[in-house]
Amino acid sequence: xxxxxxxxxxxxxxxxxxxxxxxxxxxxxxxxxxxxxxxxxxxxxxxxxxxxxxxxxxxxxxxxxxxxxxxxxxxxxxxxxxxxxxxxxxxxxxxxxxxxxxxxxxxxxxxxxxxxxxxxxxxxxxxxxxxxxxxxxxxxxxxxxxxxxxxxxxxxxxxxxxxxxxxxxxxxxxxxxxxxxxxxxxxxxxxxxxxxxxxxxxxxxxxxxxxxxxxxxxxxxxxxxxxxxxxxxxxxxxxxxxxxxxxxxxxxxxxxxxxxxxxxxxxxxxxxxxxxxxxxxxxxxxxxxxxxxxxxxxxxxxxxxxxxxxxxxxxx
Amino acid sequence: xxxxxxxxxxxxxxxxxxxxxxxxxxxxxxxxxxxxxxxxxxxxxxxxxxxxxxxxxxxxxxxxxxxxxxxxxxxxxxxxxxxxxxxxxxxxxxxxxxxxxxxxxxxxxxxxxxxxxxxxxxxxxxxxxxxxxxxxxxxxxxxxxxxxxxxxxxxxxxxxxxxxxxxxxxxxxxxxxxxxxxxxxxxxxxxxxxxxxxxxxxxxxxxxxxxxxxxxxxxxxxxxxxxxxxxxxxxxxxxxxxxxxxxxxxxxxxxxxxxxxxxxxxxxxxxxxxxxxxxxxxxxxxxxxxxxxxxxxxxxxxxxxxxxxxxxxxxxxxxxxxxxxxxxxxxxxxxxxxxxxxxxxxxxxxxxxxxxxxxxxxxxxxxxxxxxxxxxxxxxxxxxxxxxxxxxxxxxxxxxxxxxxxxxxxxxxxxxxxxxxxxxxxxxxxxxxxxxxxxxxxxxxxxxxxxxxxxxxxxxxxxxxxxxxxxxxxxxxxxxxxxxxxxxxxxxxxxxxxxxxxxxxxxxxxxxxx
Numbered sequence: 001x002x003x004x005x006x007x008x009x010x011x012x013x014x015x016x017x018x019x020x021x022x023x024x025x026x027x028x029x030x031x032x033x034x035x036x037x038x039x040x041x042x043x044x045x046x047x048x049x050x051x052x053x054x055x056x057x058x059x060x061x062x063x064x065x066x067x068x069x070x071x072x073x074x075x076x077x078x079x080x081x082x083x084x085x086x087x088x089x090x091x092x093x094x095x096x097x098x099x100x101x102x103x104x105x106x107x108x109x110x111x112x113x114x115x116x117x118x119x120x121x122x123x124x125x126x127x128x129x130x131x132x133x134x135x136x137x138x139x140x141x142x143x144x145x146x147x148x149x150x151x152x153x154x155x156x157x158x159x160x161x162x163x164x165x166x167x168x169x170x171x172x173x174x175x176x177x178x179x180x181x182x183x184x185x186x187x188x189x190x191x192x193x194x195x196x197x198x199x200x201x202x203x204x205x206x207x208x209x210x211x212x213x214x215x216x217x218x219x220x221x222x223x224x225x226x227x228x229x230x231x232x233x234x235x236x237x238x239x240x241x242x243x244x245x246x247x248x249x250x251x252x253x254x255x256x257x258x259x260x261x262x263x264x265x266x267x268x269x270x271x272x273x274x275x276x277x278x279x280x281x282x283x284x285x286x287x288x289x290x291x292x293x294x295x296x297x298x299x300x301x302x303x304x305x306x307x308x309x310x311x312x313x314x315x316x
Numbered sequence: 317x318x319x320x321x322x323x324x325x326x327x328x329x330x331x332x333x334x335x336x337x338x339x340x341x342x343x344x345x346x347x348x349x350x351x352x353x354x355x356x357x358x359x360x361x362x363x364x365x366x367x368x369x370x371x372x373x374x375x376x377x378x379x380x381x382x383x384x385x386x387x388x389x390x391x392x393x394x395x396x397x398x399x400x401x402x403x404x405x406x407x408x409x410x411x412x413x414x415x416x417x418x419x420x421x422x423x424x425x426x427x428x429x430x431x432x433x434x435x436x437x438x439x440x441x442x443x444x445x446x447x448x449x450x451x452x453x454x455x456x457x458x459x460x461x462x463x464x465x466x467x468x469x470x471x472x473x474x475x476x477x478x479x480x481x482x483x484x485x486x487x488x489x490x491x492x493x494x495x496x497x498x499x500x501x502x503x504x505x506x507x508x509x510x511x512x513x514x515x516x517x518x519x520x521x522x523x524x525x526x527x528x529x530x531x532x533x534x535x536x537x538x539x540x541x542x543x544x545x546x547x548x549x550x551x552x553x554x555x556x557x558x559x560x561x562x563x564x565x566x567x568x569x570x571x572x573x574x575x576x577x578x579x580x581x582x583x584x585x586x587x588x589x590x591x592x593x594x595x596x597x598x599x600x601x602x603x604x605x606x607x608x609x610x611x612x613x614x615x616x617x618x619x620x621x622x623x624x625x626x627x628x629x630x631x632x633x634x635x636x637x638x639x640x641x642x643x644x645x646x647x648x649x650x651x652x653x654x655x656x657x658x659x660x661x662x663x664x665x666x667x668x669x670x671x672x673x674x675x676x677x678x679x680x681x682x683x684x685x686x687x688x689x690x691x692x693x694x695x696x697x698x699x700x701x702x703x704x705x706x707x708x709x710x711x712x713x714x715x716x717x718x719x720x721x722x723x724x725x726x727x728x729x730x731x732x733x734x735x736x737x738x739x740x741x742x743x744x745x746x747x748x749x750x751x752x753x754x755x756x757x758x759x760x761x762x763x764x765x766x767x768x769x770x771x772x773x774x775x776x777x778x779x780x781x782x783x784x785x786x787x788x789x790x791x792x793x794x795x796x797x798x799x800x801x802x803x804x805x806x807x808x809x810x811x812x813x814x815x816x817x818x819x820x821x822x823x824x825x826x827x828x829x830x
Contacts, residue, residue: 092439170327173359248361
């Protein structure tokens with residue numbers, strides 16, 4: 001902490017002793033000094049080999065990214081020591097220690113509004129992209145909920161960031177989980193059976209000459225057949241199809257996520273679509289006990305509208 | 317349903333660093349858990365490939381490629397402030413240990429024609445190798461647009477790099493165009509050392525273990541490697557020559573392809589004799605080492621203009637050839653203007669005959685000659701001679717010789733023995749050829765046809781131990797040829813003769829009477 005004298009405007013000249021004192025504080029803590037502080041707080045027997053290098057890199061980054069950040073001292077050293085002590089396999093984890101990321105998390109959780117602002121500025125782009133994905137929900141509300149979860153309360157969630165690994169990735173996971181939960185509870189409130197409505201539209205569009213009873217029968221058959229065809233897919237086919245249809249992922253995004261080749265994803269999706277179509281056709285024919293050619297119009301509809309309806313049906 | 321993945325697992329997923337077992341388990345979970353699937357979906361959707369991830373001190377930037385054994389990333393080394401390539405090996409502990417060992421050995425190797433290994437280590441249970449990042453192209457792409465001279469020089473550079481690795485006792489085992497890189501600076505580097513590891517990895521020396529899996533890319537493997545026998549530095553020599561021949565000809569020639577056969581496949585002047593030697597089926601018949609091959613590739617005198625001519629030249633007079641159905645196409649005088657078939661058509665027929673040779677198939681050989689005949693007058697002498705080769709292939713040596721000599725006479729060309737490479741029928745005194753023939757063919761009709769010639773050549777008095785050994789091998793191979801056809805009496809007759817020539821029993825396969 002800077003002395004009151006520095007924080008307040010002052011009349012008259014600085015005394016040499018005061019200038020020296022201020023200069024010393026502005027120099028900031030060195031990696032060696034911070035290391036000594038941390039080591040003093042670690043439980044006996046914890047060997048933090050490689051810590052100095054990580055501190056050196058972290059302090060350099062902190063000073064360049066946030067020149068106005070609060071001085072680093074005992075409080076942060078304790079925060080850091082707690083997280084180092086919590087690592088089961090410290091020797092392996094040490095290269096992943098991110099002192100600057102941990103500092104940002106500590107700063108933002110300390111109740112300092114500048115820390116929260118710095119945090120949100122650092123990850124604005126990631127949050128913007130993520131919020132955009134949930135276009136049915138008000139963006140401001142999403143942001144506010146995340147802010148409360150991360151920074152407010154006795155144990156703000158941001159304190160659970162371990163300091164090992166990138167804070168950016170931790171935040172993406174945390175935010176995606178939070179937003180998905182909001183979206184799911186929101187959808188549950190508007191329980192209006194979108195899937196069924198969609199399937200009805202799929203099986204019997206307006207103008208269909210069949211009577212109401214026949215329509216309902218076909219609706220039911222299509223729904224059951226489709227459900228059966230989805231269930232008959234291999235788990236991977238189902239997952240990739242849902243990612244493609246519901247989550248609107250590209251082949252490359254699916255491939256990167258599951259560490260498979262793009263061509264593998266393409267093949268899997270093509271096979272899944274084919275199985276879904278043929279399985280649904282066969283199922284409808286079997287359930288209604290009719291000849292395949294009697295369903296020609298329904299099948300045509302199925303082909304052309306399947307893509308539209310899949311996304312809803314696949315949600316569950 | 318399994319429990320939802322924890323934050324660490326999802327972070328690892330975002331960083332593309334989840335190990336295969338955890339990934340499989342996550343995939344299983346996601347099928348039944350819409351909440352996790354949606355979360356992963358959103359995370360993947362906002363992933364534009366810039367999720368920061370480090371391996372050791374290296375920050376991974378972009379996935380460059382993936383193979384069966386692992387993935388390759390473009391990465392940044394913040395310490396030395398330079399880009400690097402990071403290879404991460406999937407699972408398999410034994411192979412990881414071997415990769416570490418090879419990586420450490422390669423790290424000591426600094427050669428301009430080998431991709432430099434900067435670092436090797438283990439990180440989060442994954443073995444990684446950090447290497448120089450080559451801005452450029454893999455050879456198979458680079459060579460597509462290059463002339464023969466540039467290609468030969470590039471492969472010679474690759475040979476220098478391999479020679480340096482061999483000097484450390486490291487055999488590449490998987491030399492192929494996609495493992496050779498040409499930088500924007502034009503410098504050629506050999507990469508991917510030891511990344512190809514069988515599940516029962518090769519022994520620490522150059523040889524495979526007795527039960528060793530065959531490692532390498534089958535298309536470019538040396539015969540001994542393909543058959544699971546000792547893989548040595550000379551196996552790399554074969555693979556490199558095969559890749560080079562393919563680059564020049566457009567097709568992979570068979571082992572023991574002759575000089576004439578190679579030259580026939582391409583219009584370009586190239587050090588064919590060096591390549592043919594590297595392609596010898598017998599490792600001992602190849603160059604002593606990779607440096608010798610590189611020297612031969614670089615130092616080979618260019619054929620003077622006019623001697624070897626493009627297939628589309630004004631007039632072609634052909635002198636046979638014969639290697640396994642190939643020809644040398646040599647210029648003959650200044651010539652008259654004639655309609656000349658396209659190089660493409662001639663090349664097609666040539667390739668057909670190479671295929672016939674690989675298959676030891678005289679019928680296919682005759683079919684290829686028919687193709688040549690169809691190309692018109694200008695190619696007729698070639699066709700006539702090639703028909704002679706086919707006759708030889710069918711075991712009719714005398715007919716074949718007569719046809720070839722007639723064709724040469726008809727063209728007014730000298731019956732210059734130096735041009736006659738009669739691979740299919742022995743020539744007096746040419747022990748090497750007789751030996752090669754007997755090695756290369758397991759067609760019993762053919763063996764019977766050449767047996768008298770081979771035995772005659774092999775039993776000539778000689779004071780050379782080497783000649784004696786080759787003669788014994790040639791006769792022994794006749795025995796093998798018969799043995800494969802279950803003609804054990806014929807096999808034993810030849811093995812007995814081989815033992816007499818050598819003065820000791822010759823190793824042979826067992827013969828089962830039909």
